[in-house]
Amino acid sequence: MKRVRNYILVAVATLVMCGTALAQNIPLTETSESDVQLRLRAGLEVPIGQKWEFSWSEQMRLHNNLSNFDKIVSSVGFGYKPWRFLKLDAQYGLVNERTSKTDNDTGFKTINWQIRHRLNFDVTGSVRWGRVKLSLRERLRAQFRTDSINKYEHANPELSLRSRLKGAVKLNNARWEPYAFVEIYTTLNAPAAVDNYITSPLKVDNYINRVRFAVGTEMKLNNSSKMDFYYMLHLNRSYDARYKGNAGDIKSWELEKKCAHVICIDYKFKL
Numbered sequence: 001m002k003r004v005r006n007y008i009l010v011a012v013a014t015l016v017m018c019g020t021a022l023a024q025n026i027p028l029t030e031t032s033e034s035d036v037q038l039r040l041r042a043g044l045e046v047p048i049g050q051k052w053e054f055s056w057s058e059q060m061r062l063h064n065n066l067s068n069f070d071k072i073v074s075s076v077g078f079g080y081k082p083w084r085f086l087k088l089d090a091q092y093g094l095v096n097e098r099t100s101k102t103d104n105d106t107g108f109k110t111i112n113w114q115i116r117h118r119l120n121f122d123v124t125g126s127v128r129w130g131r132v133k134l135s136l137r138e139r140l141r142a143q144f145r146t147d148s149i150n151k152y153e154h155a156n157p158e159l160s161l162r163s164r165l166k167g168a169v170k171l172n173n174a175r176w177e178p179y180a181f182v183e184i185y186t187t188l189n190a191p192a193a194v195d196n197y198i199t200s201p202l203k204v205d206n207y208i209n210r211v212r213f214a215v216g217t218e219m220k221l222n223n224s225s226k227m228d229f230y231y232m233l234h235l236n237r238s239y240d241a242r243y244k245g246n247a248g249d250i251k252s253w254e255l256e257k258k259c260a261h262v263i264c265i266d267y268k269f270k271l
Helices: 002-025
Strands: 028-048 052-063 068-083 086-102 109-129 132-145 158-169 176-187 208-220 225-243 250-270
Parallel strands (some): 028 250
Antiparallel strands (some): 052 068, 086 109, 109 132, 132 158
16 A cells, blocks of 8 residues: 555656646746727628629728727628528738837837738628528638748638627618627637647647627618728737747747727728
């Protein structure tokens, strides 16, 4: 019995030491911030026959409490509606994203604009009961970077699945349609933290990294155009691993959290 007890104590001590070593090699830290943002978008829809349509839009985003441009997104796409309750969409977006980097030695911050290429593939199903409409959209997104990256730090392309449940009510005057939706983002190929990217195989650790809650209303201006006003609570969380360039050892592992209050105004014109 004494020998068995000694074996158990040795095993427990080994597990504790391994866990401690792992915690030391991958120090998880957390950061948290809040922000107020603004998104402005203008779009055009062109019907092609009875079931097809072409779309184009330009969007401008402000962040850092409305003090900086964040992104400019130019999008084109095609939609196909085989039945009244089902719609398929494919969209390409050219994303011009503002990035900043601070030098650790001098503290000097440099601002750059990075190009991203974005592909969206949507499947939307909807049902209507009288004035109430419910819809569920599943969006597969692939975003491609144009800068040089370490695949252990950033996936390229970055794949994600966006699931949005939306409810809308058409009012009596037929001009206003208030709505609310919730949307969940799930990563599909997020890189997991490893002790050393030179000696360790690439791993993925997928998780829900974004949740959106929104309330708003559409306003019909005339038969061809409408406005869309909505407020969105944007909750972000992402794991960010950094490695030493030469040795490959992990340098930091950070959980970044952000709460953004986003005001959105869209204009859409349909031919």
